[in-house]
Amino acid sequence: DTGVSQDPRHKITKRGQNVTFRCDPISEHNRLYWYRQTLGQGPEFLTYFQNEAQLEKSRLLSDRFSAERPKGSFSTLEIQRTEQGDSAMYLCASSRDRGQETQYFGPGTRLLVL
Amino acid sequence: GQSLEQPSEVTAVEGAIVQINCTYQTSGFYGLSWYQQHDGGAPTFLSYNGLDGLEETGRFSSFLSRSDSYGYLLLQELQMKDSASYFCAVRDTGRRALTFGSGTRLQVQP
Numbered sequence: 001d002t003g004v005s006q007d008p009r010h011k012i013t014k015r016g017q018n019v020t021f022r023c024d025p026i027s028e029h030n031r032l033y034w035y036r037q038t039l040g041q042g043p044e045f046l047t048y049f050q051n052e053a054q055l056e057k058s059r060l061l062s063d064r065f066s067a068e069r070p071k072g073s074f075s076t077l078e079i080q081r082t083e084q085g086d087s088a089m090y091l092c093a094s095s096r097d098r099g100q101e102t103q104y105f106g107p108g109t110r111l112l113v114l
Numbered sequence: 115g116q117s118l119e120q121p122s123e124v125t126a127v128e129g130a131i132v133q134i135n136c137t138y139q140t141s142g143f144y145g146l147s148w149y150q151q152h153d154g155g156a157p158t159f160l161s162y163n164g165l166d167g168l169e170e171t172g173r174f175s176s177f178l179s180r181s182d183s184y185g186y187l188l189l190q191e192l193q194m195k196d197s198a199s200y201f202c203a204v205r206d207t208g209r210r211a212l213t214f215g216s217g218t219r220l221q222v223q224p
Contacts, residue, residue, distance in 0.1 A: 002156065031210060042201045042214030043157060056211055091156065101147055101164070101205070103212065105156040 002026070004106035006092050012112045013082055020078045021109045025094030032075050033103060034067055035091040036060075043091055049075060082113045116140040118215035120202055125221045126192055134187045134218045136202035144205045146178050146185045147212065152198045160200075161187065189220070197222045 003026040013019050025032050030051050035043035046065065048056040051072035064082075069075040079086055089110050093103040118138045126132040136146065145164040149157040161169055163178035163185060175188040189196055199219050203212040 002158070033211065040216070042203070042217050043212075045211035045213065048210045050210075056209065058211070093157075101145060101162040102159045105158070107156050 002104040002106065004092060004094055004104050006090075006106040006109050008109055009107060010110050010112075012114065014114050015082060015084060017082055018078065018080045019082055019111065020076055021090055021092075021111075023075045023077070023092030023106060025073070025075070025092070026104055027073075028096065029094035029104070030072070030097050031095045032069055033093040033095075034075070034077050035093065035105075037089045037091055037108070038087075046077070046090075079111075082111075084113045087111055087113045116204060116206065116213040118202055118204060118213065120200075120215045120218045122216065123219045123221070125223060127223050128192055128194060130192050131188065131190050132192060132220065134189075134200050134202075134220070136185045136187070136215060138183050138185075138202070138204050138215075140183075140204050140206055140213070142207035143180065143183070144207045144209075146176070147203045147205070148174075148176050148187045149201045149203060149214070150198050151201065151217070157201065192222045194222050194224070196220060 005024045007022045032049045034046040037043045049069040064080045067077045089108040091108045092106045120136045148160040151157045161176035178185040199217040201217045203214045
């Protein structure tokens with residue numbers, strides 16, 4: 001257990017539905033990242049927050065994806081109008097300002113879109 | 115853009131030494147990290163190289179050659195619990211995001 005928690009751990013939804021995932025980082029970590037991982041691949045970067053500011057977004061992140069970190073603590077990732085191609089593990093990670101090369105990953109939310 | 119190449123699978127026996135190589139192409143290299151991921155688990159940080167040379171952490175060591183755009187992870191005294199996927203990841207200058215390779219699946223046999 002790295003101290004990063006994610007909820008829910010599993011989500012099954014029907015195509016076209018909206019889903020929201022939550023990430024609680026390690027409390028003293030200012031930096032928070034979202035990644036997506038499909039089977040047999042490495043994590044793919046989606047977006048990055050420093051405190052409440054969203055500073056980086058991947059070009060992979062379509063308009064259907066939105067992320068927030070309103071108080072600089074927990075973060076949410078919402079996917080609107082889900083598609084079968086969205087099925088993946090969604091990973092959250094956090095890091096300190098210093099020693100930022102070490103990212104601590106949560107257990108992930110596994111999404112299945114039917 | 116960035117790209118990373120690492121072998122897809124490696125098999126070794128308990129007690130042996132294994133080296134997992136990683137070559138990368140990136141526009142502005144900052145550093146190379148290694149992560150371990152067991153099946154069903156989250157990636158766990160193992161090692162980071164920002165400068166050329168060898169970094170040692172217990173049974174694991176990591177090496178970087180910036181001029182060759184190459185690094186490797188060395189695992190010594192292999193144990194069954196080392197069976198996992200190993201990912202190299204690069205960070206570009208000016209960015210915080212990591213770009214991961216596709217991973218090397220290590221199988222340790224008795």
